[in-house]
Amino acid sequence: MVFCSEQFLVFFVPIFLLYWALPWQRARTALLLAASFYFYASWKLELALLICASTTIDFFLARGIEASSDPRRRRLLLTINIVGNLGLLCYFKYANFFLDSLRQALQAAGMHTALRPLEILLPVGISFYTFEAINYMVDVYRGKVKAERNLAHFMLFILFFPHLVAGPIVRARDFLPQIGRRKRWSWLRMEIGVRFFLMGLFKKFAIADRMAQFVDPVFADPVAFKTGAIWVAVLAYALQIYCDFSGYTDMALGIAHLLGFHLARNFDMPYLSTNIAEFWRRWHISLSSWLRDYLFIPLGGSRGGTWLTCRNLMITMTLGGLWHGASWTFVAWGVLHGLLLVVHRGVRAFCEARPVLHAALSTMPGTLLRGGLTFLCVCVGWVFFRATTFGGAAEILRRMFVSEGWRSSALHSMGMWYTLVFVALCHAAAVTGLWKRLSVRLPAPVLGWAYSLTLTFALLLAPPTGKAFIYFQF
Amino acid sequence: MSEGRRRRRFRPHAGTARVALAWGLGLFACLQLILGVSLEWWTPGVRELQHGIKHDLLRQRLRETPGRPLVLFMGTSRTLNGLDPAKLSSLPADGAPAPLAFNFAHAGAGPLRQLLLLRRLLDEGIHPTHIFLEVLPALLSVENEAEGLLDEKLVGWRDWPAMARYWPEARSRAEWCRANLVPCAAQRYQLLGRLLPHLLSWQWQPDWPTWSVVNGWGFLRDRRESVDEAQYRKGLESARHRYAGTLRDFHISTSADRALREFLDLCRARGIGVTLYLMPEARPFRDWYTAATEKKLRDYLDRLRKEHHLAVIDARRWAPDAGFLDGHHLLPAAAADFSCRFGREVYQPFLAQQRCSRNSVARRGT
Numbered sequence: 001m002v003f004c005s006e007q008f009l010v011f012f013v014p015i016f017l018l019y020w021a022l023p024w025q026r027a028r029t030a031l032l033l034a035a036s037f038y039f040y041a042s043w044k045l046e047l048a049l050l051i052c053a054s055t056t057i058d059f060f061l062a063r064g065i066e067a068s069s070d071p072r073r074r075r076l077l078l079t080i081n082i083v084g085n086l087g088l089l090c091y092f093k094y095a096n097f098f099l100d101s102l103r104q105a106l107q108a109a110g111m112h113t114a115l116r117p118l119e120i121l122l123p124v125g126i127s128f129y130t131f132e133a134i135n136y137m138v139d140v141y142r143g144k145v146k147a148e149r150n151l152a153h154f155m156l157f158i159l160f161f162p163h164l165v166a167g168p169i170v171r172a173r174d175f176l177p178q179i180g181r182r183k184r185w186s187w188l189r190m191e192i193g194v195r196f197f198l199m200g201l202f203k204k205f206a207i208a209d210r211m212a213q214f215v216d217p218v219f220a221d222p223v224a225f226k227t228g229a230i231w232v233a234v235l236a237y238a239l240q241i242y243c244d245f246s247g248y249t250d251m252a253l254g255i256a257h258l259l260g261f262h263l264a265r266n267f268d269m270p271y272l273s274t275n276i277a278e279f280w281r282r283w284h285i286s287l288s289s290w291l292r293d294y295l296f297i298p299l300g301g302s303r304g305g306t307w308l309t310c311r312n313l314m315i316t317m318t319l320g321g322l323w324h325g326a327s328w329t330f331v332a333w334g335v336l337h338g339l340l341l342v343v344h345r346g347v348r349a350f351c352e353a354r355p356v357l358h359a360a361l362s363t364m365p366g367t368l369l370r371g372g373l374t375f376l377c378v379c380v381g382w383v384f385f386r387a388t389t390f391g392g393a394a395e396i397l398r399r400m401f402v403s404e405g406w407r408s409s410a411l412h413s414m415g416m417w418y419t420l421v422f423v424a425l426c427h428a429a430a431v432t433g434l435w436k437r438l439s440v441r442l443p444a445p446v447l448g449w450a451y452s453l454t455l456t457f458a459l460l461l462a463p464p465t466g467k468a469f470i471y472f473q474f
Numbered sequence: 475m476s477e478g479r480r481r482r483r484f485r486p487h488a489g490t491a492r493v494a495l496a497w498g499l500g501l502f503a504c505l506q507l508i509l510g511v512s513l514e515w516w517t518p519g520v521r522e523l524q525h526g527i528k529h530d531l532l533r534q535r536l537r538e539t540p541g542r543p544l545v546l547f548m549g550t551s552r553t554l555n556g557l558d559p560a561k562l563s564s565l566p567a568d569g570a571p572a573p574l575a576f577n578f579a580h581a582g583a584g585p586l587r588q589l590l591l592l593r594r595l596l597d598e599g600i601h602p603t604h605i606f607l608e609v610l611p612a613l614l615s616v617e618n619e620a621e622g623l624l625d626e627k628l629v630g631w632r633d634w635p636a637m638a639r640y641w642p643e644a645r646s647r648a649e650w651c652r653a654n655l656v657p658c659a660a661q662r663y664q665l666l667g668r669l670l671p672h673l674l675s676w677q678w679q680p681d682w683p684t685w686s687v688v689n690g691w692g693f694l695r696d697r698r699e700s701v702d703e704a705q706y707r708k709g710l711e712s713a714r715h716r717y718a719g720t721l722r723d724f725h726i727s728t729s730a731d732r733a734l735r736e737f738l739d740l741c742r743a744r745g746i747g748v749t750l751y752l753m754p755e756a757r758p759f760r761d762w763y764t765a766a767t768e769k770k771l772r773d774y775l776d777r778l779r780k781e782h783h784l785a786v787i788d789a790r791r792w793a794p795d796a797g798f799l800d801g802h803h804l805l806p807a808a809a810a811d812f813s814c815r816f817g818r819e820v821y822q823p824f825l826a827q828q829r830c831s832r833n834s835v836a837r838r839g840t
Contacts, residue, residue, distance in 0.1 A: 191491035194498070418672070444490045448497020455502055459659035460666065 001042045003197075003251040004204055011039065016258060025182050032160065032259065033152055039161040040124070047123040054088060055158045057081075058133045059151050062140045066147035074141060081137040085130040092122055097326030125165040127323055129158050131290055136172040138294055145173045153179045160261070162252040166245075168266040168286035175261070183260030193257030195439075198454045200250030205462035207419055208244035211236040213463060214416055219386055222395040228406040230399040234379050236416060237386050239423060242271065245284070269427055271378070274370040275348070276340040279378060287323075291316050309345070314338040324385070329393060333384040340377055509657040509665075514631050518594075520664050522628050524580055525591070528692050532576055535690065536600065543573040544600070547692075548588055549608025552753040553579035556804040559691040562817035573603065573825070577692035584613040585733035586620055586640055587628070592737060593636045596744065604747040604824070607737070609786075611752070611763075611771050612720045614734070617727045618642060624650065627660055639736075640729055695806050701799055709800025710758055717762060717802075724767040726774050738782045749824065750775065750786045754793035754812060759801040787820055 218233035321334015519526025797808025
């Protein structure tokens with residue numbers, strides 16, 4: 001069940017109405033929990049039971065950590081939790097990947113092997129909820145969060161359906177207090193929720209799914225396309241993945257607002273970044289902050305000198321790439337971003353030591369240059385992210401930078417360029433604060449018109465066959 | 475204005491939010507209602523692109539030639555690409571206006587769709603005097619044409635009376651309403667194609683220019699003048715995949731038979747003459763008919779001929795194999811030749827017979 005489907009509408013509307021009709025907060029919590037379980041079980045009941053079982057174990061482990069004063073026992077319980085959650089993740093997501101890699105390595109070494117892939121069904125959202133469980137446990141261990149005493153509340157923290165399947169990765173300290181808080185109906189909040197939802201729907205239907213039509217044929221057979229079409233496909237993919245993922249997140253935030261919850265934003269116009277470190281402060285913020293707080297900093301962060309900092313960056317980003325998918329291309333993407341972050345640190349130090357250069361790069365042309373270079377590096381990374389094989393990625397990159405001709409093809413449709421210009425204008429409006437000013441100054445009927453036209457155009461521009469959200473596969 | 479006062483003035487408040495949401499919902503609902511009504515009543519041609527184009531052309535021809543009897547050629551893409559009314563010629567006028575011949579064929583149209591198209595024309599007051607109706611044997615075997623029409627959203631509110639007897643059990647009017655509740659989603663391809671074609675997804679775009687080159691008599695000339703051996707084989711293979719099995723296991727489906735008979739009964743009730751014909755097929759295509767299939771088809775058409783007193787023209791052998799795109803669609807040159815032959819052997823004798831009938835009626839009158 002995806003947010004932009006009729007099935008979800010039929011599911012959500014009665015839940016929403018009943019939720020606000022119930023005067024008791026406990027009843028509302030129970031309703032949300034039941035709805036969230038049903039939402040997940042609509043994919044597969046067994047996997048819903050699995051997530052409930054794992055959540056229950058985490059609940060008791062956290063209670064055990066808080067109740068114990070013995071450091072060794074606390075560490076043991078934490079280790080059990082982390083190993084358990086990562087073990088689940090590794091089994092469901094990476095078992096076949098490792099088996100396949102081992103088989104290929106053995107075959108390359110001349111050994112015959114009868115290793116067969118396991119029949120494993122990947123639980124939707126496992127990458128997200130295991131990370132949430134880990135962050136909760138670590139925060140309890142560190143004393144930053146008190147262990148939740150109400151199993152239903154903790155279950156809701158993990159299973160809350162707006163963020164369950166594809167994030168954002170929610171922090172326990174931000175979400176748990178909201179569950180017990182009594183929520184009052186607020187028209188303002190409803191409007192914010194609707195606005196987020198419509199924005200997300202428009203990004204998904206009118207932009208992301210349409211861009212897929214320029215991307216899929218090229219990545220399926222790059223040899224058949226010239227340099228111009230390759231560049232169009234890469235730019236289209238940059239738009240697709242951003243609008244797909246941020247669109248999903250906006251819908252999740254909107255639904256959460258409609259239920260009286262606040263989820264942290266996950267994107268902050270990442271393509272306006274002027275360096276790669278800034279990109280990771282703006283892209284998938286919940287994941288990058290999780291990696292920073294629970295991997296990079298525990299490894300030592302940037303406290304151990306240049307070499308250790310670089311090592312920690314590489315480990316963090318490589319594992320971050322692997323988190324995205326069980327494929328070496330995702331690992332390569334992570335390694336590339338790790339290298340970019342390492343290079344960025346070096347370049348930043350170099351520039352800061354040279355005031356004239358630093359000043360030049362801080363001017364408008366300098367900023368545009370840095371922004372363009374950052375965007376180019378990110379697009380190169382997206383080639384690995386999207387390609388299914390290294391050969392395909394290499395072919396795409398070769399055709400990007402070694403001209404094979406710029407003859408236009410059917411891909412060069414005006415619709416695609418209109419979309420690019422439209423997205424650029426929206427970014428410009430956001431940067432100048434135009435949306436914010438308009439939303440408070442425009443009269444209500446005009447705002448209403450804007451909402452209805454947004455919904456109309458989102459539905460009108462949706463391509464014939466819908467595509468699954470990209471981050472569902474993670 | 476002070477900063478604080480400006481902030482207070484432009485601070486969002488609950489009243490604005492409530493009103494904005496109400497306006498948004500109301501306007502969206504109104505927009506869908508207007509779109510739905512428009513697609514049903516004012517611009518029904520938007521719902522179905524090829525029908526809209528042909529319908530507009532037909533109305534234009536009728537406005538230009540008022541008072542002329544109308545002869546329609548209805549059928550599938552075979553007729554659409556293969557029969558050019560401009561090449562049929564006509565007898566020298568004997569004082570009576572020469573009929574307006576128009577190709578009203580629609581790609582993929584089986585018996586039920588033809589019935590719907592006829593009903594729509596009659597409801598609009600367009601009353602042909604004679605219809606040449608193509609019979610595509612494979613489509614007589616299709617059981618679930620109604621399902622296909624519903625899936626492709628080719629059925630409007632006003633088509634329900636005609637569809638009532640063919641409504642598949644698995645579907646219901648409630649489901650039709652649900653599927654068409656939001657026309658901006660259900661009919662988005664059609665709406666974009668007419669209003670903002672540049673925003674159509676690039677895979678859809680070739681369809682729009684294809685239909686826009688239909689000539690003034692409804693004939694769609696294929697853009698290819700010839701095909702090489704490889705292209706022909708590919709087309710034939712596609713046709714084989716689609717038709718060979720059906721022709722091998724040929725049977726007359728209940729719904730197709732019912733729709734065709736209802737079409738013929740409606741024509742008889744309205745005084746519209748009908749002639750059935752089969753379009754040319756290449757030898758490889760004809761080889762997919764078994765002896766049993768041929769017998770069933772012949773017996774069925776004979777029954778219709780006797781029951782409804784109509785002529786059946788079997789023109790399956792009227793074009794050389796080299797004149798086909800894919801074994802059953804004619805290339806432009808072959809279509810021109812076929813149209814001329816059809817005119818000579820079918821249409822002109824038909825006109826002569828019409829003239830004789832008018833003259834004998836006139837003599838009886840005096």
